Amino acid sequence: MSRHTSTGVSLFTGAGGMDVGFEKAGIKVVFANEIMKEAASTYNANHPSGVMVNDDIHNVLSTLTKFKGADIVFGGPPCQGFSVAGKMDPNDERSKLIFTFLDAVQRIQPRAFVMENVKALGYLEKWNDVRTKYLKKAQSLGYHTVPFILNATEYGVAQKRERVFFIGIRNLYDEKIMRNLLNKEKTLAPSVRVLLSSLGKAGTNKNPHTCTAKITFATQPVMRKSPYAGMYFNGQGRPIDIDGYANTLPASMGGNKTPFFDEEYLYGKAKKDWVVGYHRGLVEGSIVPQFQEAPKRLRRITIKEAARIQTFPNDYIFSGNNGSIYTQIGNAVPCKMAEAVAKAVVKYLNKYDSSKK
Structure with missing residues (x-):
């Protein structure tokens, strides 16, 4: 799609x-x-080109000048310091890694960079000073940078995952054109039912069981209007809307924070989602919450299902124990979302960027 391989x-x-x-x-x-x-x-295991260096980024910064002139630097620095789900601590060491990312940009001097992070960094007033400092540093390096907040469901991902993408391009660039290019890459995501049904029930070679954490009812449920929000089961694993989209898959999956769904409803054995009826009973008061195990038809998502929701290729190989693999999947930028952003940036560079390589 590009005139040359970037x-x-x-x-x-x-x-x-x-x-x-x-x-x-x-x-x-x-x-x-x-x-x-x-x-x-x-x-x-999936990129046998030998380009991976497994080390702390601070130990490799000095070597990055050998890649000076690469077209694009991209990545998603750890976001726990900015996450609404975390402590949102500006002094968290992980909060400083967005600036380490720019240190790398300074050494490589690419035509463009793309940095992904949690939505909060892109718009919350709490992070205004950090955001301003980041944009000013990027500008001092010669990059006009704009934060774009995107929703994964609009880019082919069956997951309500909103993220900010800081797109920086050398010299001034037209934000409206970039926005238009991003909009042109939009494609409606399939429902979870459509996405997962071809995998088949859990417990097969194609879709093995990978999470054994029990699902039990919370005795003091925190209710929300939607059956797929609130906290009325143990842990923080939420039910998934089979006919819609999953909530953001967390990096803490693997135990009782792993999302779950009604398997009988997914595969057509049941006509209604069990959690919808249970939620309605709690709201109406016809069900008294008590600590007990949920029906077996409710089960937590497998690694294969989590990877598919994150739009990894079906044959993608994951290394490590199950807990580590769930974390890797939850931490990832959804592949299709990244592809859309990358295509928009490459198109911009090829058609509108006046700076020389």
Whole structure:
């Protein structure tokens, strides 16, 4: 799709979800860096090009000048410091890694960069000072940068996952054109039912059971209007709307924070979603919450299902134990979402960018 193969440097790579998308957009990754051993192993299992360096980014910064002139630097620095789900601590060491990302950009001097992070960093007043500091530093390096908040469901991902993408391009660029290019990449996501039904029930070679955490009822439920929100089961694993989209898959999956659904409803044995009736009973007061195990038809999603919701290729190989794999999947940028962003940026660089390589 591009006039030439663009080159890319991948930072905070994780299992490589963002790389899958960028590669599909015609970008050849020449260097990747990830500190987590299992995630780096996953990357190597799917990208046998030897570009992965499994080390702390601070230890590789000095070597990045050899990639000076690469077209794009991309990555998603750890976001726990900014996450609404976390402590939102500006002094969290992980909060500083967005600036380490720019340190890498300074050394490589690409034509463009794409940094993904949680939505909160893109719009919350609490992070206004950090956001302003980030944009000013990018500007001092010669990059006009705009944060775009995107919803994964609009980019082919059956998951209500909103994220900010800071897109920086050398010299001034037209934000309206970039927005238009991003809009042109939109494609409606399939429902969870359509996405997962071909995998088949859990417990087969194609879709093995990978999470044994029991599902029990909360004795003091926190209710919301939707049956797929609130907390009326143990842990923080939420029910998934089979006919709609999953909530954001968390990196804390693997135990009782793993989302779940009604398997009988998914595969047509039942005509109604069990959790909808249970939720209605709690709201109306006809059901008294008590600690007991939920029906067996409710089960937590498997690794294969989580990977499919994140739009990883079906044959993607994951390394590590099940808990580590769930974490890798939850931490990833959905592949199709990354692909859409990458295609928009490549199109911009090819058609509208006046700066020389």
